[in-house]
Amino acid sequence: xxxxxxxxxxxxxxxxxxxxxxxxxxxxxxxxxxxxxxxxxxxxxxxxxxxxxxxxxxxxxxxxxxxxxxxxxxxxxxxxxxxxxxxxxxxxxxxxxxxxxxxxxxxxxxxxxxxxxxxxxxxxxxxxxxxxxxxxxxxxxxxxxxxxxxxxxxxxxxxxxxxxxxxxxxxxxxxxxxxxxxxxxxxxxxxxxxxxxxxxxxxxxxxxxxxxxxxxxxxxxxxxxxxxxxxxxx
Amino acid sequence: xxxxxxxxxxxxxxxxxxxxxxxxxxxxxxxxxxxxxxxxxxxxxxxxxxxxxxxxxxxxxxxxxxxxxxxxxxxxxxxxxxxxxxxxxxxxxxxxxxxxxxxxxxxxxxxxxxxxxxxxxxxxxxxxxxxxxxxxxxxxxxxxxxxxxxxxxxxxxxxxxxxxxxxxxxxxxxxxxxxxxxxxxxxxxxxxxxxxxxxxxxxxxxxxxxxxxxxxxxxxxxxxxxxxxxxxxxxxxxxxxxxxxxxxxxxxxxxxxxxxxxxxxxxxxxxxxxxxxxxxxxxxxxxxxxxx
Numbered sequence: 126x127x128x129x130x131x132x133x134x135x136x137x138x139x140x141x142x143x144x145x146x147x148x149x150x151x152x153x154x155x156x157x158x159x160x161x162x163x164x165x166x167x168x169x170x171x172x173x174x175x176x177x178x179x180x181x182x183x184x185x186x187x188x189x190x191x192x193x194x195x196x197x198x199x200x201x202x203x204x205x206x207x208x209x210x211x212x213x214x215x216x217x218x219x220x221x222x223x224x225x226x227x228x229x230x231x232x233x234x235x236x237x238x239x240x241x242x243x244x245x246x247x248x249x250x251x252x253x254x255x256x257x258x259x260x261x262x263x264x265x266x267x268x269x270x271x272x273x274x275x276x277x278x279x280x281x282x283x284x285x286x287x288x289x290x291x292x293x294x295x296x297x298x299x300x301x302x303x304x305x306x307x308x309x310x311x312x313x314x315x316x317x318x319x320x321x322x323x324x325x326x327x328x329x330x331x332x333x334x335x336x337x338x339x340x341x342x343x344x345x346x347x348x349x350x351x352x353x354x355x356x357x358x359x
Numbered sequence: 360x361x362x363x364x365x366x367x368x369x370x371x372x373x374x375x376x377x378x379x380x381x382x383x384x385x386x387x388x389x390x391x392x393x394x395x396x397x398x399x400x401x402x403x404x405x406x407x408x409x410x411x412x413x414x415x416x417x418x419x420x421x422x423x424x425x426x427x428x429x430x431x432x433x434x435x436x437x438x439x440x441x442x443x444x445x446x447x448x449x450x451x452x453x454x455x456x457x458x459x460x461x462x463x464x465x466x467x468x469x470x471x472x473x474x475x476x477x478x479x480x481x482x483x484x485x486x487x488x489x490x491x492x493x494x495x496x497x498x499x500x501x502x503x504x505x506x507x508x509x510x511x512x513x514x515x516x517x518x519x520x521x522x523x524x525x526x527x528x529x530x531x532x533x534x535x536x537x538x539x540x541x542x543x544x545x546x547x548x549x550x551x552x553x554x555x556x557x558x559x560x561x562x563x564x565x566x567x568x569x570x571x572x573x574x575x576x577x578x579x580x581x582x583x584x585x586x587x588x589x590x591x592x593x594x595x596x597x598x599x600x601x602x603x604x605x606x607x608x609x610x611x612x613x614x615x616x617x618x619x620x621x622x623x624x625x626x627x628x629x630x631x632x633x634x635x636x637x638x639x640x641x642x643x644x645x646x647x648x649x650x651x
Contacts, residue, residue: 175535199541211536213529224529227522228541276541 126151126280126311127172132181134164134171141167142178143335149280154302154312156322156343158356159332165315166208168332169282172313173198173205185280199228204278208285210269214258218249221257221268225275235275242271245301263294270301280311287318299325319356323347331356361493366616367609372500374608375507376569379562380585381592381600382514383435383555389531389595390551392451396458397438398559399582400465405431405560406480406567406577407469413481420483427564428557435556436549444545469575477574480567503565510561511601514554518597523550531595584611587631593641602642606630 127149134142142164149155157165170176172183174195183190185201198205204225213221222242226235243250246267252260257268266286273281286302287295299321306312306325316322323329326343331352339346346352380402387395408427412418418426442461446454484502488495518524526547529537534544566581567573588607592599607627614623634642 173539175538194543195538196541196543199539205539207536207539211533211539213532213536215532216528220525224525224540227526227529272540 126186127313128182128184128187129168129172130182130184132168132171132178132183134167134176134178136167141335142171144181145332145335145337146181147330147337147340149311149313151279151311152309153327154306154314154325156314156316156326156329157332158316158319158322158329160356161317162334163332164335165332166284169205169208169284169313169315172282173203199276199278202277202279203282204273204276204280205282206269206273206284206286208288210262210265212257212260212265212268212272215256217254218257218260218268219253221272222249222275225272226277228276234277238275238277242274245274245304246271263290263298266290266294266298267301270298270305274305274310278310280313281305283312283314285315285317287316287321295321319352320347323352362616364494365496366612368494368496368504369500370609370612371605372504372569372608373612374605375504376562376566376604377581377585377588377608378601378604379507379510379558379565380581381588381604382511382597383559384586384589385592385594385597385600386527386551386555388589389597390527390548391443391447391454393443393454393458394586394594395443395555396455396582396586397442397461397465398555399578399585400462400469401431401435401438401556401578402559402563402566402582402585403469403573403575403578404434404465405556405563406573407473408560409483409564409567410478410480410573413483423483424561424564428560431560431563432553432557435552435559439548439552444548466575466578473575475575477572480571480573483564483568499565499569503569506561506565510558514558514597517554523547527551584627587628591631591634591641593644596641596643599641599643606642 129145129147131144131146132142133140133144145168157168159165167176171178174190174193185203213224216224222239226238229235248264249267249271252264257265260268270286286298290298295318302312302314302325314322314326323343323346328341329343329346330337331339339352380398383398383401384395387393405427408430409423412423412426438461442457443454446457484499487498489498489501518527526537526542527550529540529542530544530547538544562581563578584607585604588603589600591606592603610630611623611627614626618626638644
């Protein structure tokens with residue numbers, strides 16, 4: 126579904142992503158784990174074209190993305206839950222969710238998907254007319270995920286959904302990711318929380334200072350000694 | 360008492376023109392964080408468009424107004440594309456200086472084309488007083504007030520209910536997140552300039568009709584006062600621009616009537632200083648805290 130081939134990304138002169146290649150197949154959950162500053166967010170931003178690679182190709186359903194405008198990604202079936210949630214703080218919860226369905230015209234299906242989001246996150250339903258800026262961090266994360274789901278994506282890119290949340294909420298968010306996976310959505314998950322990310326994933330890649338250093342079956346990586354040491358706390 | 364009521368109505372009418380122009384300032388600021396100092400000149404251009412159409416045709420007022428607003432919208436889009444878009448990622452001061460440059464350019468372009476002497480605006484709205492009891496209101500005053508309010512209501516509905524309107528709100532909050540929703544940011548910014556400029560032109564046409572003339576520097580003072588109105592109400596906030604416009608118009612009119620017409624501008628700008636001292640974000644502005 127998604128193929129990244131030898132991409133390089135720069136912030137001015139800083140070489141942030143170095144010759145990275147990986148792929149996400151339809152139906153999979155793939156985790157990209159790595160420490161702070163390894164380049165995980167940069168990769169996701171490059172996939173949704175908020176940043177441009179200097180070299181390399183990104184293919185989505187075998188179609189190169191280079192000629193498309195950033196706002197067209199969602200038309201292809203890609204949705205991005207950005208780092209730091211980035212909900213529209215002054216809009217209500219409901220308006221935020223409808224913004225997720227901005228490009229869609231099938232009104233009846235939009236309503237159904239709204240109901241589905243409320244099933245995942247009943248707390249959002251209680252707060253539909255509240256401005257998103259007044260929600261707690263966890264609720265904002267739920268809203269960001271719900272908003273992305275409203276575009277009915279084939280591929281969901283998630284950037285650190287567990288960041289800054291209390292342990293109980295982290296568990297809740299990962300349970301939902303599990304549910305989304307079951308519904309048939311392909312997921313590329315970027316996480317510092319390597320333990321959770323590996324438990325939920327089919328496959329995983331380890332990113333270190335802009336390079337992929339390990340890859341493989343998530344369960345195997347979970348038991349790998351060097352991963353245990355570096356990311357799972359012994 | 361009658362006189363006072365009459366002044367209130369005059370104040371509302373003057374204020375509604377400021378509010379229309381202030382909307383353009385605040386909408387553009389909201390979406391690209393730029394004080395578009397050329398906006399007063401877009402208002403002036405709108406008045407000139409109406410003047411040209413009115414002297415060269417026999418079109419009735421609504422059509423003259425419509426053409427003027429459309430032309431001004433195009434001018435607004437072109438200004439953004441040529442002057443501001445290339446600077447979108449440049450430091451904000453560069454765009455600000457460019458805006459002043461565009462403002463001077465438009466003034467001087469108009470000077471070259473139409474010469475410096477004021478032109479008489481043809482009578483687009485027949486002037487006759489309307490009597491309500493012992494209250495006497497001019498048709499121009501009344502038309503100004505009604506048109507301004509109608510367009511403000513249309514704008515409000517547009518921004519709250521339509522997709523391009525929601526896109527404008529989304530882009531003004533968070534450009535990257537809007538892109539992720541599939542919103543074409545460039546198109547949305549163009550729409551914002553178009554609407555702001557059209558409203559500015561409406562203000563300009565009404566201003567030109569009220570004072571029965573158009574001239575190249577006519578945009579400076581109302582532009583400045585509308586800018587003050589936008590800041591007073593809370594820059595970037597649409598209700599703030601409307602409120603600010605009416606407050607400025609009212610204070611100006613009342614101080615002209617009861618204090619001194621020479622001092623009225625000083626009083627208006629003095630008020631801005633006072634408000635900013637106590638509430639730097641404007642009357643409706645909030646200090647926003649971000650959740651991390």
